[in-house]
Amino acid sequence: MKYFFIFTVLYLGYGQGFSQESIIIDGKQEIIGLNHQLSYFQDKSSNFRIEQIQSDSFQVNFKPFPKGDVLNLGVTTAATWLKMKIEVKTDQTYYLQIDNPYLDSVFFYFMDNHGNYKYKLTGKKLPTETEDIVSTHCIIELPAVSNPTVQTFYIRVVSNRFMYIDAKIISQKNILNFLTERYVIDLIYFGIILLAVFYNLFMFFSVRDIAFFYYVIYTLCMGLSTFTTRGYLSLFFGDYREFIGKYTYFFSSLYPIFVLLFTLAFLKVKMYSQWLYKVLIIFLIFSLLRTLLNFLGYGSVIFGGSIAFLLVSLVAYLLAGMIVYQKGFRPAIYYLSGWGIYTFFSVWAVFAYTNILDFHKFAPYFTPTGVVLETIISSLALADRINVLKRENLTLISNQKKFLEEEVKKQTHEIEMQNKELQYKKEEMELLSNNLEIIVNQRTQELKQAMDNLTKQNQDLAQFSYIVSHNLRSPVARVLGLVGIFNESDYSDPYNKDIVAHLKKATTDLDTVIKDLTQIISVRNDLNKTKEKIFVLEIVQLEKFLLKDEIEKIKAIIQVIDLEDVVVFSIKSYVQSIIHNLISNAIKYRSPKRSPHIIIRATQDENSICISVQDNGLGMDLTEVDSYKIFGLYQRMHDHVEGKGMGLFLVKTQIESLGGKIEVDSKLDVGTTFRVYFPV
Numbered sequence: 061m062k063y064f065f066i067f068t069v070l071y072l073g074y075g076q077g078f079s080q081e082s083i084i085i086d087g088k089q090e091i092i093g094l095n096h097q098l099s100y101f102q103d104k105s106s107n108f109r110i111e112q113i114q115s116d117s118f119q120v121n122f123k124p125f126p127k128g129d130v131l132n133l134g135v136t137t138a139a140t141w142l143k144m145k146i147e148v149k150t151d152q153t154y155y156l157q158i159d160n161p162y163l164d165s166v167f168f169y170f171m172d173n174h175g176n177y178k179y180k181l182t183g184k185k186l187p188t189e190t191e192d193i194v195s196t197h198c199i200i201e202l203p204a205v206s207n208p209t210v211q212t213f214y215i216r217v218v219s220n221r222f223m224y225i226d227a228k229i230i231s232q233k234n235i236l237n238f239l240t241e242r243y244v245i246d247l248i249y250f251g252i253i254l255l256a257v258f259y260n261l262f263m264f265f266s267v268r269d270i271a272f273f274y275y276v277i278y279t280l281c282m283g284l285s286t287f288t289t290r291g292y293l294s295l296f297f298g299d300y301r302e303f304i305g306k307y308t309y310f311f312s313s314l315y316p317i318f319v320l321l322f323t324l325a326f327l328k329v330k331m332y333s334q335w336l337y338k339v340l341i342i343f344l345i346f347s348l349l350r351t352l353l354n355f356l357g358y359g360s361v362i363f364g365g366s367i368a369f370l371l372v373s374l375v376a377y378l379l380a381g382m383i384v385y386q387k388g389f390r391p392a393i394y395y396l397s398g399w400g401i402y403t404f405f406s407v408w409a410v411f412a413y414t415n416i417l418d419f420h421k422f423a424p425y426f427t428p429t430g431v432v433l434e435t436i437i438s439s440l441a442l443a444d445r446i447n448v449l450k451r452e453n454l455t456l457i458s459n460q461k462k463f464l465e466e467e468v469k470k471q472t473h474e475i476e477m478q479n480k481e482l483q484y485k486k487e488e489m490e491l492l493s494n495n496l497e498i499i500v501n502q503r504t505q506e507l508k509q510a511m512d513n514l515t516k517q518n519q520d521l522a523q524f525s526y527i528v529s530h531n532l533r534s535p536v537a538r539v540l541g542l543v544g545i546f547n548e549s550d551y552s553d554p555y556n557k558d559i560v561a562h563l564k565k566a567t568t569d570l571d572t573v574i575k576d577l578t579q580i581i582s583v584r585n586d587l588n589k590t591k592e593k594i595f596v597l598e599i600v601q602l603e604k605f606l607l608k609d610e611i612e613k614i615k616a617i618i619q620v621i622d623l624e625d626v627v628v629f630s631i632k633s634y635v636q637s638i639i640h641n642l643i644s645n646a647i648k649y650r651s652p653k654r655s656p657h658i659i660i661r662a663t664q665d666e667n668s669i670c671i672s673v674q675d676n677g678l679g680m681d682l683t684e685v686d687s688y689k690i691f692g693l694y695q696r697m698h699d700h701v702e703g704k705g706m707g708l709f710l711v712k713t714q715i716e717s718l719g720g721k722i723e724v725d726s727k728l729d730v731g732t733t734f735r736v737y738f739p740v
Contacts, residue, residue: 082210087150092229095125103139110169110177113141113214132419133223140223142215153232158198161291162221168200169214184294185301196291222413226421249428253283256435260442272442274322281315282431313354316347316373323380332387336380343376367410374403394441398434405430482507589631597623600660603640610647616656626662628669628738634714641707642734646675668737676731
C-alpha cells in the first residue's frame with residue numbers, strides 16, 4: 061500500500077509537471093519548428109505497438125525534448141516513438157519533415173474519422189512508392205481533417221546508424237524551396253569532390269605518380285560514401301533500396317585502404333621510418349578485414365567499432381605526417397594541414413553524434429566540411445609534389461649526365477687504344493691481297509667516322525687536355541733537367557745553390573700554371589651557382605673604385621653611356637670578372653701617344669644585352685692574327701707589356717659558358733673595342 065501511494069504521487073506529479081502543447085496550423089506559417097513541442101519515448105525492446113503507445117496509462121512514459129536544437133540519442137538500434145499534438149485550422153497542405161538521412165523506417169500514425177489509428181510509412185530501406193515526396197530525408201504529408209480539432213500523432217522511427225531528430229512542418233508552397241536549398245549545398249560538395257577527382261586523375265596520367273592514383277580512389281570513395289549515407293543512392297535507385305541498405309557502409313570502409321596507400325606513397329614512409337611503415341601496414345590489414353566484413357553484409361553490426369577505428373586511424377595519419385615532416389620531408393606540412401582539419405571536424409562530428417558534445421543543426425555537415433577542406437589541401441599537396449618530382453628528375457638527369465660524361469671519356473680512351481691497334485694491324489694488312497686491303501680501309505673509315513663523332517662531342521675536353529699537357533711540360537722539363545745536374549755527391553757545391561734557385565723559380569712557374577688551370581676549371585664548376593639580377597652600372601662603378609689608383613696614375617678617362625637601369629640575369633662573379641678584365645686590358649694596353657679614354661656602353665635587342673668596352677690604346681692588326689692568338693690561354697699580342705695572357709681567355713670562357721659570345725674590332729695604333737653579349 062505504501063509503494064502504491066508513492067507511485068501514485070510520482071505519477072500525478074510527473075503528469076502535472078509535463079503538459080504537451082498543441083501545434084496550431086492556421087495557414088499563415090511557412091515553416092514550423094517542432095523540437096520544443098514534441099515528446100519522445102525510447103523503446104529499447106522495439107516490441108511496443110500503437111495500441112499500447114496511445115493508451116492513457118502509457119502517456120507518462122513520454123518525455124519532453126531536452127534543451128537544445130535537436131534530440132540526439134547517439135548510436136542505437138532501439139525504436140524511438142515521437143508524439144505531437146496538432147490543431148489544423150486551414151485546408152492548405154502541410155508536410156512533416158524529419159531531417160535525418162539515416163532513418164531506416166518511419167511509421168506515421170494518425171487517427172481516421174472513426175477513431176482508429178492508421179499509418180503512413182517511409183524510410184531509406186522501404187520502397188519509394190510508400191513516400192509522399194521522394195527525397196533523401198523523411199517527408200510525410202499531414203492528413204487532411206474535416207473539423208479543426210486537436211489531433212495526436214505518433215511517429216515510430218528506427219535507425220541502425222545515428223538516431224537524431226530535427227523535425228519541422230513545412231507548407232506545400234515552400235517545400236520545393238526547402239529541398240532546393242538542401243540539394244544545392246550537397247551539389248556544391250559533390251562538385252568539389254568530382255573536380256578534385258578529375259583534375260588529379262589527369263595529373264596521374266601526366267606524371268604517372270601512384271600517389272595521385274591513390275588520392276583519386278580515396279577521394280572518390282569519400283564522395284560515394286557521403287552520396288550513399290545521405291540517401292542519394294537510395295533516391296536514384298529506389299528499386300534496390302534493400303541491397304543498398306545492406307551495403308551502405310561499404311564505401312566508408314573502402315576509402316581508409318586507399319588513404320593508407322596514399323599516405324605510404326606520398327610521405328615515403330618506408331624511407332623515413334621503418335617502424336611507422338610496419339604500423340601503417342597493420343592498419344591496412346585491419347582496413348581490408350573491415351571492408352570484407354562490410355562486403356559480407358555485417359556493416360551495421362560492426363558500425364560502433366568502425367567509429368573507434370576511424371578515430372584511431374586519424375591519429376595514425378597525423379602521427380605519420382608529423383614524423384615524416386620532422387625527418388625533413390617538407391611537403392608533409394600539406395598532408396598534416398589537410399588531415400588535421402579533417403580530424404578536427406570528424407572528431408567533432410563523432411562526439412556530437414555520440415552525445416559527448418552538444419548536437420546542433422549543423423552537426424551533419426561537419427564531416428562533409430572536413431572532407432572538402434582536406435580535398436582542397438591535399439590537391440595543393442599533390443600540386444607541390446609535381447615540383448618535387450621535377451627537382452628529383454633534374455637531379456637524376458644531372459647524375460646521368462655526369463655518368464655519361466665519364467662513360468664518354470672511358471669510351472674515348474678505349475677507341476683511341478683500338479685505333480692504335482687498328483693502325484698497327486693496318487700496316488700488316490697492307491702486305492695481304494687487295495681484297496683484304498679494301499676490307500681494312502672500310503673498317504678504318506667506319507672507325508674514323510666513330511672517332512670524328514666522339515671527337516666532336518669531346519672537343520672542349522680535348523682542347524683543355526692539350527692546354528694542360530702543353531703548359532705543364534715546360535716547367536716539369538726544367539725541374540727534371542735541374543734535378544739531373546744537381547751534384548748529389550757534394551751538397552756544398554756552389555753550383556747547387558744556383559740550381560736550387562732555378563728549381564724554386566721552375567716550381568713557382570709550375571704552381572702558377574696549376575693555379576691558372578684551376579681557375580679555368582672553376583669556370584665550369586661555378587655554373588651551378590645561383591643566377592641573380594645584376595645592375596651593370598653598379599659593377600662598373602665598383603671596378604672603377606677598385607682600379608682607382610691605376611686610373612688616377614695614368615690620368616685615364618672612363619666614360620659610361622646608357623648603363624642606367626641595364627640589368628642582366630646571370631652569375632655575379634662572372635659579370636664582375638668579365639668587366640674587370642676588359643677595363644684592366646684597356647688600361648694595360650694604353651698608347652703612350654695619348655691619354656687613355658675608355659668608353660663603356662650598353663645596347664639591347666630581343667635576344668641579348670651587349671656591353672662594349674672601347675679604348676684608344678695600342679690596337680691590333682686583325683688581318684695578321686686569328687682569334688686563338690687573341691683569346692687563347694697564355695697568348696699575348698704585345699710582349700713589352702707585363703701580363704700572362706689569361707684575362708681575355710677567361711672572358712671568352714666565362715661568357716660562352718653563360719650562353720653568350722664575345723666580339724672584337726681593332727685597328728693598329730687607333731684602339732680596340734670588345735663586345736660581350738649576355739643572353740636575355
